[in-house]
């Protein structure tokens with residue numbers, strides 16, 4: 582018999598965690614350009630700084646130079662039975678756009694019959710007052726592709742010449758690392774936990790090797806898959822290692838992954854997207870099936886300002 586699941590609707594018969602599909606998948610610019618033109622000032626991102634999926638959208642917004650064009654608000658990291666809420670606190674605040682108390686209000690304003698889990702990130706259209714999209718993959722792609730000259734940076738996080746390898750690696754990272762830590766943490770049977778755990782550490786070993794000769798996943802250029810991997814790595818030692826029982830090794834035990842993590846953390850616009858108070862309080866407090874005492878550990882000591890030593894790998898290949 583399997584243990585009680587954190588999300589009973591997202592559990593298979595073997596005790597494996599099967600994530601729900603994103604519900605809102607409309608696109609900015611073409612082909613829905615009349616509906617949702619990609620213009621400055623019209624869209625708002627609702628995020629949690631605890632959430633790895635939402636943080637990726639914030640990172641893409643920052644590195645693309647869309648801070649002025651797309652506004653952001655941050656929910657309270659503590660999610661209770663009413664879901665994500667807007668309250669005043671350190672690093673989060675009230676909803677400046679709609680005055681919502683709960684993120685669920687955005688979902689029900691868009692679809693009164695919505696029945697799934699209320700998740701971040703959400704890309705909100707201030708003009709139509711609806712959710713455009715709640716898939717972080719779609720949102721990252723739209724922020725990269727669709728804002729043209731509105732984006733202050735011309736960096737391309739999805740270079741055409743790297744496809745399809747980039748998409749394949751992103752999918753591999755999603756399955757084994759980003760969602761792999763959740764599959765380990767939310768498993769309700771030993772067998773499913775073991776499977777997720779082994780796949781996760783096999784993937785980390787493979788990525789460690791890959792990063793021994795390349796500064797970033799594809800050489801000198803930072804692409805979306807790097808930020809995707811970063812969002813899990815930066816949370817790993819603080820929460821996944823303990824809370825999700827991903828404890829074969831820590832990221833500090835992998836010389837290349839650790840240096841790579843520090844390198845990305847120290848990239849302009851990134852450190853401010855990482856909030857360990859939100860990250861730790863969210864995971865340890867909110868998943869009460871996994872941590873019923875809701876005690877938030879005080880450690881580990883982490884130093885993201887240490888020298889990363891990765892510059893030497895630049896220009897070696899790619």
Ligand SMILES: N[C@@H](CCC(=O)N[C@@H](CS)C(=O)NCC(=O)O)C(=O)O
Pocket residue numbers: 600601602603629631632633634664698699700701702715716717
């Ligand atoms: N859209 C993402 C998932 C987003 C997601 O699950 N976000 C979490 C926070 S990390 C959330 O909002 N959870 C709300 C809940 O569990 O009720 C995906 O399907 O891959």
